Each structure stands twice: as C-alpha cells, then as structure tokens.
Amino acid sequence: MKNLVGSDARRCSLIALTLLATLLALTAALFAVACHALAPQPGEWSHTLRIGPRGWQFERPISVPALLRVATHPLGLALLDGRSTDTPLGRWTWQRVAPDRLAGRCAPCRLPFDALGPQPLLLPQAELQLQRVAQERYRGTLTLGEGEQAVVLKGRAQLTSTSLVIDAELADTATADVYAAFGADAIPELRRAHIDGRVAAKLNLRLPERRLVVQPRIDGFEVSGLGTEALLDAEPAMACASRQTAGDAGTRVIGWLPRAVVAAEDQRFAEHAGYDLPQLLAAWSANQKPPTLAAGGVRPQGASTLTQQLAKLVYTGDERSAVRKLRELLYAVEMERTLGKGRILQLYLAIAPWGEGVCGAEAAARHYLRKGTARLTPLEAAWLASLLRAAPAPGALAGVDTERVGWVLTSLRGPLPAERRAEQMEVLRSGWQPPARR
The missing domain is CATH 2.40.128 (Lipocalin)
Structure with missing residues (x-):
C-alpha cells in the first residue's frame, strides 16, 4: 500500500512539473510572440x-x-x-x-x-x-x-x-x-x-x-489682491545694494537710457498689458528648436516684458520654470493697473542687475561709463542697455557687441535726428569702447 501511495505521489508530482513546464513554455512563447509583434520596424517610432522586477x-x-x-x-x-x-x-x-x-x-x-x-x-x-x-x-x-x-x-x-x-x-x-x-x-x-x-x-x-x-x-485678463500697489511709494531691495551710493536707488533716471532700455528689452512696452502675447509665442516656438537651430546656437532667453522682469526681481525670483512664469504673469498684470508704465520703468531702472555686482541704472552708468545717466550719449545708452540681456560676471566684461548695440541704437525712439543717429552709428563702427574697456 505504501509503495502504491508513493507511486501515486511521484506520478502527481511529475504531472504537476509537466504542467508547470508547459505553462512556462507557453508563457515564454507568448512573451516571444508579443516581443516580436511589438518589435519596431526600421525607422519606426x-x-x-x-522588463522584469527591480534588479533583474x-x-x-x-x-x-x-x-x-x-x-x-x-x-x-x-x-x-x-x-x-x-x-x-x-x-x-x-x-x-x-x-x-x-x-x-x-x-x-x-x-x-x-x-x-x-x-x-x-x-x-x-x-x-x-x-x-x-x-x-x-x-x-x-x-x-x-x-x-x-x-x-x-x-x-x-x-x-x-x-x-x-x-x-x-x-x-x-x-x-x-x-x-x-x-x-x-x-x-x-x-x-x-x-x-x-x-x-x-x-x-x-x-x-x-x-x-x-x-x-485671451480676453479681459485682470488681477487684483496681490498688493503690488505698495510699490507706488516703496523702494524695493536689490540683490547688489552694497554697490549703490546714497540716493542711487531713488534717483529718477532721465535722458536716453530709459528709451534705450525699452528699445533693447521691450519695444511694445507702451502698448501691452504686462505681457506681450506675440513675443511669448515666438519665443515658445524658437525654444522648441534644437540649440543648433536657434539663433547663434544658443536658446533664446524668453520674451519677458519689462513688467514681467520687474515682477521677477521683486516677487518671484529667477528660477527657470513654467510655474514661475505663471506667477510672474499674475504680478505683471496687476502692476500694470496699480503702478502704471512710468512707475514700472523707473522701478526697473532702479534695481535691474547690470553685471559685475552692479544694480541700478545710475550705479551702472558711473561704473561702466564714469558719468550719470543724464549725461549719456545715445550710443552710450544703447551699449549700457545691451548689457541687460546677459549681464557680465565680475571681471568678465566682453568686447562691444557692435551688431546688438547698433540694433538698439537703430530701434531707439525719441527726438533723435537722423544725422545724429548716423553719426553715433559711425562712432560705433569705428571701434568705440566704453571707459571700462579702455
């Protein structure tokens, strides 16, 4: 009887092993068929x-x-x-x-x-x-x-x-x-x-x-409740305030520099409501191209208006992310209503980083050009405004970008006679250098 029971047990074990082996073989075959069916053809996406558990x-x-x-x-x-x-x-x-x-x-x-x-x-x-x-x-x-x-x-x-x-x-x-x-x-x-x-x-x-x-x-985009009206009287802190002299941050910037900054950074400043939708879409399209296809092989820096740049400097920081841009947009739209164009431009000029540890237009003019903003020529203002796109690190001031400075000078709006503009362009092409580079 014991031999019979043992024989049945061995027979059941053999059947179970056979079924298991068959199941594994079928699974492997199905997996092979699936892999073959899902194998990409030449040129296919x-x-x-x-596949498999972690570690295997x-x-x-x-x-x-x-x-x-x-x-x-x-x-x-x-x-x-x-x-x-x-x-x-x-x-x-x-x-x-x-x-x-x-x-x-x-x-x-x-x-x-x-x-x-x-x-x-x-x-x-x-x-x-x-x-x-x-x-x-x-x-x-x-x-x-x-x-x-x-x-x-x-x-x-x-x-x-x-x-x-x-x-x-x-x-x-x-x-x-x-x-x-x-x-x-x-x-x-x-x-x-x-x-x-x-x-x-x-x-x-x-x-x-x-x-x-x-x-x-986009229709009727308006924002309230963020408290940006506090900037009407306040002087916001700047990242490099230690380089300022007394009165720099509160000095009203006059002369050619405000016009040059608008020409360099935000030519539709007077018309938009804090954001420039056509420029945003153009930057979005350009930024999706491989770097080798973008201008100069470098990705564009975006299409932030001066109002958005002020919001970044005062409120949101400069982290490169979509969420930060969405936050920045809220502040920009509200500031257009609470502050107005003139105050926005003057605040930006007061705290904008100009490189080499310098913030604010007055400090930048004295640091690079040895004079105040009111005494800048159109060419000097255009060159100073051109630095905002890529403010130089300390000791890393590069040579004059003649093409970009010329573009800013050409785009500069205001009472600049054609003869004076042509004369300034000629000075630029003749190898003009700022005092900081001489």
Missing part, C-alpha cells in the same frame, strides 16, 4: 522598455505605434483594466470604462517640455479618456483639476509609423480655472489673488518630438 530588469526596444494599437484593442483594454503603469509623465492608473474606451488617472503628473525650462510642469491631477475610432485615428479628452474648476481639452489624434499628431482645443474657459489646475501649492498667490478673464486655445502636439504649437485667445 520606438521606445526602450524595461532587461531592456528591449518596442514599437510605440504597435503598443498603442494593442492598448486600445478590446483585449488590450481588458488587460489594462485596474492596472497601474509608471511613465515619464507619472504613475497612471487605468480603467476600462466602455468596451472601446480607456480612462487613465495620474496624480500628480509631470509634463516635460524643454521650452518651459529644465523642470517639468507639475499638475496635481489629470484624467485621460481615449477611444480608437478607426485603425489609426483616436479621440479623447484630457481633464486637468477636478470639480467645477476642472479644465477640459478635447482632441483627436492621427497615428503613423513615425509619429502621433494630436489636435486639441480648449473651449472658452475662465482664466482663474486654468490657474487653479496647477494648484495653490505650486502657485501660492492663488490663495489671495482675484483673477478675471477668459481664455481659449487650439493646440497641435507632435510626438515623439514633443513639439507643441499653441494658438491662444
């Missing part, structure tokens, strides 16, 4: 996928178009239902909400765009609904935020072997709701700011290039 992972390139087709197939939807995946955008949890529709939720989410700076744009929450309507065409919605203030973008996508082109639209939406989508933790000003206005936009996104074209419409 691909992504390297890490191996990498394999997969076809992104094939993966998207599988994920939106009814069988793929069933496999994804209830699962979570880690992506460069954050951790997404998936749910099959209809036989042909997939929903995903990410909290928080990261949106990496080089044009927005090295830090990704952070969103507290995003929800995606995706449906395949034809072999290579999709439609869906992206919801940012939650509740009554949720912002909804509706879009369609076209898939090819090399790209995914998404066309989306933001219908007319309260500007306050768009800001709320980023959360008060990222933009603390939302706790006290009152934001009016409406915004709508059309977007075109190309993947994998991550090239985004935005066509926005």
Whole structure:
C-alpha cells in the first residue's frame, strides 16, 4: 500500500512539473510572440522598455505605434483594466470604462517640455479618456483639476509609423480655472489673488518630438489682491545694494537710457498689458528648436516684458520654470493697473542687475561709463542697455557687441535726428569702447 501511495505521489508530482513546464513554455512563447509583434520596424517610432522586477530588469526596444494599437484593442483594454503603469509623465492608473474606451488617472503628473525650462510642469491631477475610432485615428479628452474648476481639452489624434499628431482645443474657459489646475501649492498667490478673464486655445502636439504649437485667445485678463500697489511709494531691495551710493536707488533716471532700455528689452512696452502675447509665442516656438537651430546656437532667453522682469526681481525670483512664469504673469498684470508704465520703468531702472555686482541704472552708468545717466550719449545708452540681456560676471566684461548695440541704437525712439543717429552709428563702427574697456 505504501509503495502504491508513493507511486501515486511521484506520478502527481511529475504531472504537476509537466504542467508547470508547459505553462512556462507557453508563457515564454507568448512573451516571444508579443516581443516580436511589438518589435519596431526600421525607422519606426520606438521606445526602450524595461522588463522584469527591480534588479533583474532587461531592456528591449518596442514599437510605440504597435503598443498603442494593442492598448486600445478590446483585449488590450481588458488587460489594462485596474492596472497601474509608471511613465515619464507619472504613475497612471487605468480603467476600462466602455468596451472601446480607456480612462487613465495620474496624480500628480509631470509634463516635460524643454521650452518651459529644465523642470517639468507639475499638475496635481489629470484624467485621460481615449477611444480608437478607426485603425489609426483616436479621440479623447484630457481633464486637468477636478470639480467645477476642472479644465477640459478635447482632441483627436492621427497615428503613423513615425509619429502621433494630436489636435486639441480648449473651449472658452475662465482664466482663474486654468490657474487653479496647477494648484495653490505650486502657485501660492492663488490663495489671495482675484483673477478675471477668459481664455481659449487650439493646440497641435507632435510626438515623439514633443513639439507643441499653441494658438491662444485671451480676453479681459485682470488681477487684483496681490498688493503690488505698495510699490507706488516703496523702494524695493536689490540683490547688489552694497554697490549703490546714497540716493542711487531713488534717483529718477532721465535722458536716453530709459528709451534705450525699452528699445533693447521691450519695444511694445507702451502698448501691452504686462505681457506681450506675440513675443511669448515666438519665443515658445524658437525654444522648441534644437540649440543648433536657434539663433547663434544658443536658446533664446524668453520674451519677458519689462513688467514681467520687474515682477521677477521683486516677487518671484529667477528660477527657470513654467510655474514661475505663471506667477510672474499674475504680478505683471496687476502692476500694470496699480503702478502704471512710468512707475514700472523707473522701478526697473532702479534695481535691474547690470553685471559685475552692479544694480541700478545710475550705479551702472558711473561704473561702466564714469558719468550719470543724464549725461549719456545715445550710443552710450544703447551699449549700457545691451548689457541687460546677459549681464557680465565680475571681471568678465566682453568686447562691444557692435551688431546688438547698433540694433538698439537703430530701434531707439525719441527726438533723435537722423544725422545724429548716423553719426553715433559711425562712432560705433569705428571701434568705440566704453571707459571700462579702455
């Protein structure tokens, strides 16, 4: 009897091992088939996928178009239902909400765009609904935020072997709701700011290039509650106040320098409401190009108006991030209403960093040109204004950028006769150098 029981046990063990081996073989075969089906063709859009538990992972390139087709197939939807995946955008949890529709939720989410700076744009929450309507065409919605203030973008996508082109639209939406989508933790000003206005936009996104074209419409953008009216009488602190002499910060800057600064930094200063939308869009487009294609091989520095630059100096700091730009925009719009153009320009001139540890126009004029701002020639004012784009570090003052200074001098508005402008241009071309370089 014992021999019979032992024989049955061995037989059961053998059957179990055979079934396990068969299951492993089938799993390996299915995995091999899946890898073959998802293997990218030459020239196809691909992504390297890490497979296996931590410490035992191996990498394999997969076809992104094939993966998207599988994920939106009814069988793929069933496999994804209830699962979570880690992506460069954050951790997404998936749910099959209809036989042909997939929903995903990410909290928080990261949106990496080089044009927005090295830090990704952070969103507290995003929800995606995706449906395949034809072999290579999709439609869906992206919801940012939650509740009554949720912002909804509706879009369609076209898939090819090399790209995914998404066309989306933001219908007319309260500007306050768009800001709320980023959360008060990222933009603390939302706790006290009152934001009016409406915004709508059309977007075109190309993947994998991550090239985004935005066509926005902004109406009635106004801000209150941030307290910028305090700058009407206050003299804000500056980062290099130790280089100032008594009275520098409060001295009203006159002469050619204010005009030269406007020509160099913000030629539409007199017309805009704190932000220059055409210039912002131009900078956004240029910043998405590889550095070798941008001007001089260097990425443009942006399209901040003088009002935005003042907001950065006084309130937000100079961190290069999309959230900082959104905060800066709130202050700029409010300052246009509370301070006016004249006060904004004088405040900027009083505290702007001019390099070599010097802040403020009067201190900069004396440091570099050995005279006060009221005595500057148009050429000297144009050269001094040209330094603001890339203020030199201590001891690193470069030679005169004749092309840029000439551009500022040509763009300078005001009662400058053509003969005087031509004479100043001739002095520049003849090798003019400031006293600090002689």
